[in-house]
Amino acid sequence: MKPAAFSYHRPTSLDEALTQLAQSDNAKVIAGGQSLGPMLNMRLAAPAALVDLNDLTELAYIRDAGDMLEIGGLTRHYQVEESELVRNCCPLLAQAARTIGHYAIRQRGTLGGSLAHADPAAQLALIAVTLDAQIDIVSVRGQRTVPARDFFVAVMATALEPDEVIRSVQFPKAALQEGEAFRLFNRRHGDFAIVAVAATVALREGRAASLRLGLSGIGPVPVAYDALASQFAGRIPDRAWIDRLARAVRDAIAPEDDARISAVYRKELTETLVQRAVARALERAQERTA
Numbered sequence: 001m002k003p004a005a006f007s008y009h010r011p012t013s014l015d016e017a018l019t020q021l022a023q024s025d026n027a028k029v030i031a032g033g034q035s036l037g038p039m040l041n042m043r044l045a046a047p048a049a050l051v052d053l054n055d056l057t058e059l060a061y062i063r064d065a066g067d068m069l070e071i072g073g074l075t076r077h078y079q080v081e082e083s084e085l086v087r088n089c090c091p092l093l094a095q096a097a098r099t100i101g102h103y104a105i106r107q108r109g110t111l112g113g114s115l116a117h118a119d120p121a122a123q124l125a126l127i128a129v130t131l132d133a134q135i136d137i138v139s140v141r142g143q144r145t146v147p148a149r150d151f152f153v154a155v156m157a158t159a160l161e162p163d164e165v166i167r168s169v170q171f172p173k174a175a176l177q178e179g180e181a182f183r184l185f186n187r188r189h190g191d192f193a194i195v196a197v198a199a200t201v202a203l204r205e206g207r208a209a210s211l212r213l214g215l216s217g218i219g220p221v222p223v224a225y226d227a228l229a230s231q232f233a234g235r236i237p238d239r240a241w242i243d244r245l246a247r248a249v250r251d252a253i254a255p256e257d258d259a260r261i262s263a264v265y266r267k268e269l270t271e272t273l274v275q276r277a278v279a280r281a282l283e284r285a286q287e288r289t290a
């Protein structure tokens, strides 16, 4: 199939893009086109106007912003994956970006597009929720900041209004004595994950001073398990500790059966991936404190 007719706009500034969005009743922005392109072709989306962000180089950047790493909405997945700054300041994000789809998709797909599309299994959404990132959103009506944990509302539904654009995302930088790991399971290389786990562990005097844990694939939106993780903080993180943590996560989640995958399978997969992610995060933390 081919897309339904639409008018096409290619603004050269963010202000111009926001005005064009505000002037149309049914406009959509297009960034990498990796998700919207197929949706247009299948007529799952039929906007009256497309506002193409690809000339807005002001939205494509990665910047050190003190305690945070700030990434523009038009930054491509491969730029996040390859950036020295991201690898040094937010290695979990770089690791997750490397696993998105295939090479060609990472060349075109953008951070803003991935978050706005809100696929329940999207890597960048999971990292944003796990790390408690802040999403900077603009429209002709002004600016607002939405925590990633409030941004994802349901499967492919977010807090974005139709005239709004994701300008940038602020990710907290990793602590010095922190290790991290991202683990996913999919059937074929490049497919969306069935379950994915993001974990960080910070060590102090041999104990797990703090840890973060996020999961996707077990519900409509990615979820951070801060309360559960904090119950395991302060202990000596040995193998038994990892196994107890993974078992507690398994008991805490309530995935549903779907046409392909049973809830029991997702629970077992989650337990295994949590074990592996936390063990690897711990190893990295130990290397960095040695």
Ligand SMILES: Cc1cc2nc3c(=O)[nH]c(=O)nc-3n(C[C@H](O)[C@H](O)[C@H](O)COP(=O)(O)OP(=O)(O)OC[C@H]3O[C@@H](n4cnc5c(N)ncnc54)[C@H](O)[C@@H]3O)c2cc1C
Pocket: 028, 029, 030, 031, 032, 033, 034, 035, 036, 037, 053, 073, 074, 099, 100, 101, 102, 105, 108, 109, 110, 111, 112, 113, 114, 116, 117, 119, 121, 122, 123, 124, 160, 164, 165, 166, 167, 190, 191, 192, 193
């Ligand atoms: C074969 C295939 C495999 C893939 N595998 C994965 C995978 O494993 N993991 C994964 O995470 N993703 C995967 N993707 C999706 C890919 O990461 C897309 O890049 C991403 O979902 C959308 O980014 P985009 O820039 O292409 O957005 P587009 O397709 O251009 O837009 C998607 C949506 O976001 C909106 N939008 C875009 N930019 C903004 C912005 N700055 N502000 C507000 N709204 C905006 C658009 O209006 C549209 O609704 C895959 C895609 C394909 C085709």
